[in-house]
Amino acid sequence: MAIQGFYYDGKTSRAYRATLSVTDGVAIISGDVERTCPLDTLRVSERTRHAKRKVTFPDEASFEVEDVDAFENMLIDTGFSDSTIVRTQQSWRGTLLALALTAFVLVTGYLYGLPMIANVTAKAMPASIERSISSGMLDFLDKQILAPSELPVARQTALTERFTAMHPPKEGVPAYSIVYRKSKIGPNAFALPSGQIIMTDELIKLMDNDDQVISVLAHELGHLHERHLMRRLIQSSAVGAVVTLIFGDASAVVANIPTIMLDMHYSREAEREADDYAIDMLKANGIALTQMARGFEKLKEAIGEDPSGSYLSSHPSTAERIERIHRAQ
């Protein structure tokens, strides 16, 4: 059996009309050019239906196959077999199995695997790493969106003392400090991974009483205690990496949309976890949960609901959060 094709000698671009045949473990090229070569020194390109198949010689000369079917019969006769991966790629059954497995791995990894790994990793990591990450952040915020607090120092100290005297819902509270600032962007409170909880004058003014302020502080302490920033960092890097693997050879724009949507799910999960932490903390210290719910309502009245819809927002809706508080009572 002789296979039709073209032979290229690796020295010039001349296409030699030639045939390939195999006798006793030796490949024979004949036609415009003559050559023999032991079979075990040759490389055969992977089987595909549409790309051309090539046999490559040790010196980079190659034979490009024209008659693919005859060539495949020859490969079978000489005992050559495709790798498992190539065989899977060529069968629709293997492909569908791969598709189902990929979907399964992606969904379970996203919902359970990654959050668990991120949780374990973040908690095993020394707190000093997380702190060094945001060491310059407060300076930056002070320049951009914050101003010195106008709250009397006595009131600041009283709030801080009351909060620090409270029992945390679980052991191992990280070192933290409460920082009071005036805000240029409206009522807000947030925690930096460096352990600073920033409370704004505007938020204190908005709340009806100190219990409501305390419940916000407890929520922020929850973010710190549960190591949310580090977990988010690990999770979003992993999501970004997987999305790049999948969409890497399409456009970056296509890749960014799912990344953001997938990441926001983790953000909402973190908010729920911080709410639960605050609920536990308030309960442990005998503060009525209705205060926390009322605080959320006041915030919603002041700054409104995130208009982007639930799949793109970083927080669960206020209604959902209040509902969660009522269920905890």
Add this chain to the structure above:
Amino acid sequence: MSENLPLFPASADADRGDAPQRFFFNGTGSEYFRIWIVNLLLSIVTLGIYSAWAKVRRTKYFYGSSTVAGSSFEYHGNPIAILKGRIVAFVLIVIYNIAMQTSGRLALFMIVAVMAIAPWLIWKSLQFKLYNSSYRSIRFGFRGSMIEAYKAYLLWPLLALFTIFLAAPFAHQRMKQFQHNESRFGATHFSFHASVGSFYRAYLLVFFIWLAGVVAISIGLGGAIMAFIAAIRTPGNPEPGGFIGFFTFLFALYIWMFVLFPIFVTLLQNLIWNNTQLGAHRFTCEMKWPRMVFITLTNILGVICTLGLFMPFAVIRMLKYRVESMTLLPAGSLEEFVADTQAQASATGEGMADLLDFDLSL
């Protein structure tokens, strides 16, 4: 396969004439889908390690499916080399992202460091890509010096930046000139003849098309913008209708960018390849922008509607159109290219460049 045969010269003598040789792309979406999904699964379960092998397999498929004058291309990239590059790139990206979170000096330092190292990476990547590509068993190669790479990928882009992009077409021309003038096929040089002026004309044309679109959108949605301005001037609760109109306006501009990009790609690819020569052989590239816009938009829609499953089909459609728009105009025999015996290439660079997302095709 056999039904394609009549398209190719039946024997070695046939391409001795000066008949134009079209490029063909025989890959299909359904076959690439199967390659893609199997290799994607392996890449995910090996935590990305297999992605280097997946990339080699994918590239081999693309190259092996592209033919001109009856012969296909071949890719020789070594997965281990690509894996090493990807590991280095991964570490760099992690450091970069952490630095970005910290704000301030470290972040600035990282931006400068990335800018300083990028030209070297691209230079290495060009060497790797070309050295690992062959046609008729003759390897391609890249000879440009590092100094020239820094001019093309750092000096001129910085100039473009500091001239609020007025120098961007110039920088782009210098970049392509460097890439194409220094590329070789065996011992034969490519050369690049597109002038700076022609790049300015292409950019200006794209700019005016963009402007015309923006004007049209503004006229069409002008009422909505007026309503929005009125809404923010009115104290008290802004009217939601104004916002919806404004977001429609922004959305229209966003969609317009999607339409514009393929027009840009079309003009530039045509300009670049119509002015590139291999020795005395020339190329023509006849991409049509309506077709490109159609392919791009339907690809995006397809990928969104199938939650990503259309991806491999989209990639093949685009590649097929871009490859098959090209024709080689031989000036004599295509049989007399000689291999460059001293050619060598180091393997760094490649993995990094592809992870850092440089598109070197334009």
